[in-house]
Amino acid sequence: MKILVTGGAGYIGSHTCTVLLENGYDIVVADNLANSSMDAIDGIKKITQKSFPFYKTDLCDEAATEEIFASHKFDCVIHFAGLKAVAESVAKPIMYYENNLISTLNICKCMKKHRVPKIIFSSSAVVYKNDNPMPLTEDSPLGSINAYGWSKFMCEQILRDFAATETDFSVVSLRYFNPVGAHTSGLIGEEPSGIPNNLMPFIAQTARGIHSEIKIFGNDYDTPDGTGIRDYIHVMDLAEGHMNAINFANKNTGFEVFNLGTGRGVSVLEMITTFETVNGLKLPYSIAPRRAGDLPVSYTSPKKAEKILGFKAKRTIEDMCRDTWNFRR
Numbered sequence: 501m502k503i504l505v506t507g508g509a510g511y512i513g514s515h516t517c518t519v520l521l522e523n524g525y526d527i528v529v530a531d532n533l534a535n536s537s538m539d540a541i542d543g544i545k546k547i548t549q550k551s552f553p554f555y556k557t558d559l560c561d562e563a564a565t566e567e568i569f570a571s572h573k574f575d576c577v578i579h580f581a582g583l584k585a586v587a588e589s590v591a592k593p594i595m596y597y598e599n600n601l602i603s604t605l606n607i608c609k610c611m612k613k614h615r616v617p618k619i620i621f622s623s624s625a626v627v628y629k630n631d632n633p634m635p636l637t638e639d640s641p642l643g644s645i646n647a648y649g650w651s652k653f654m655c656e657q658i659l660r661d662f663a664a665t666e667t668d669f670s671v672v673s674l675r676y677f678n679p680v681g682a683h684t685s686g687l688i689g690e691e692p693s694g695i696p697n698n699l700m701p702f703i704a705q706t707a708r709g710i711h712s713e714i715k716i717f718g719n720d721y722d723t724p725d726g727t728g729i730r731d732y733i734h735v736m737d738l739a740e741g742h743m744n745a746i747n748f749a750n751k752n753t754g755f756e757v758f759n760l761g762t763g764r765g766v767s768v769l770e771m772i773t774t775f776e777t778v779n780g781l782k783l784p785y786s787i788a789p790r791r792a793g794d795l796p797v798s799y800t801s802p803k804k805a806e807k808i809l810g811f812k813a814k815r816t817i818e819d820m821c822r823d824t825w826n827f828r829r
C-alpha cells in the first residue's frame with residue numbers, strides 16, 4: 501500500500517512515518533518545511549533504515565501537488581500538513597485559512613482526478629465548542645474561538661461534502677487531543693520554532709535551562725489542584741492510531757470522525773511533578789494569570805475509537821515525560 505504523507509517532516513507526521521515504514525507501507529512525503537526541517541526526514545531514515553521519496557512542495561501550489569499525484573499511484577493520503585499555532589492564527593487569520601483550506605482542496609482535487617480513494621485527516625479537539633460538558637464525544641457540539649480551529653472545522657466540512665459525492669471513497673477525520681513525547685530513539689521529537697506556547701515543550705526547554713521558569717497559567721480553576729487539565733497522548737500512540745484509521749478506511753466508505761486521546765485528564769502541576777520525578781530534576785515554576793481563551797478542562801471519551809477503530813493509547817504520562825526529556829536533552 502502506497503501512502504502520500506503530507507506534512508511528514510512535522511512533529512506528528514514524522515513519528516507516523518516511522519510506524520508506517522516499520523509496518524511495511526510505502527510512503528512518499530511532501531512538506532514545504534514551513535515548520536520543520538530535513539533533520540526529521542534524516543531521523544526517520546535512521547530509525548527505520550528505509551528510504552522514501554521526499555518532495556519539498558507547498559501543497560497550496562496546485563500544479564506542484566498534481567505533479568506528485570501524477571508520479572505515484574497512491575492508495576491513501578494522510579494529510580498532516582497545516583499551520584497549527586492558535587495565537588498566530590488569531591493574528592494572521594487569512595494566512596491560516598489560505599494555507600489549511602487551499603492545501604486540502606488541492607489534495608481533494610488530485611484524489612478525485614487520480615482516484616485515490618482514502619484520506620486520513622489531522623483534525624483537532626479545537627473544533628469543539630468551549631462550553632461542552634466533559635468528556636468530549638464525537639457528537640459534542642462544534643464551534644471554535646480562533647481561526648485555526650475554524651480552519652479545521654471548515655476542512656472537515658469540505659471532506660464531508662467530498663465523501664458524499666465520491667461514494668466509493670473513505671474519509672477519516674482524527675481529532676487529536678494533546679500530543680506530547682517523542683520517539684524513544686531521541687532522533688525525532690517536537691521542535692517548535694521560537695518560544696513554545698504549549699506546555700510540554702516549554703517544560704522541556706526549561707529543564708534544559710533555556711527559560712528561567714515555567715509560568716503556570718492559573719491555579720484557581722475548578723479542578724483538584726486548581727490548574728488546567730488536558731488529555732495528553734503520547735505521539736507514538738497517536739502515530740499508531742493512524743494504522744487503525746487506515747484499517748478502518750480499507751473496510752468502510754463515507755466520512756467518519758474519531759477523537760484520539762487517552763480519556764484521562766492530567767493537570768499542569770501533575771505534568772510538572774511527573775517530569776521532575778521521572779527525570780530526576782527540579783523545575784522552577786510560578787503561578788501566572790490565566791491565559792486568555794484557555795479551557796479549564798478538556799479530555800475525550802475514548803469509547804468510539806476503542807469500539808470502532810480498536811484503538812487504545814498504551815503509553816503513560818511517565819513515558820511521555822521520559823521520552824520528551826530523552827529527545828530534548
Ligand code: NAD
Pocket residue numbers: 506507508509510511512513530531532533534535536557558559560579580581582583584599603622623624625675676677678679
Ligand atoms: P507540525 O507543524 O510539526 O507539522 C505540520 C507540517 O506541515 C510541517 O512540517 C509544515 O512544514 C508542513 N506544512 C504546513 N503547511 C504546508 C503546506 N502548505 N504545504 C506543505 N507542507 C506544509 O505540526 P504537527 O504538530 O505535526 O501537526 C500535524 C497536524 O496535526 C496539523 O494539521 C495540526 O493542525 C494537527 N494537530 C496538531 C496538534 C498538536 O498539538 N500538535 C493537535 C491537533 C491537531
Ligand code: UDP
Pocket residue numbers: 678697698699700702714715716717718727728729730768791794
Ligand atoms: N500551560 C501553562 N504554561 C505554559 C503553557 C501551557 O500553564 O507555559 C497550561 C495551559 O494553560 C493549559 C495546559 O498547560 O492548561 C496545556 O496547554 P497547551 O498550550 O499545551 O495545550 P492547549 O491549551 O492548546 O490544549
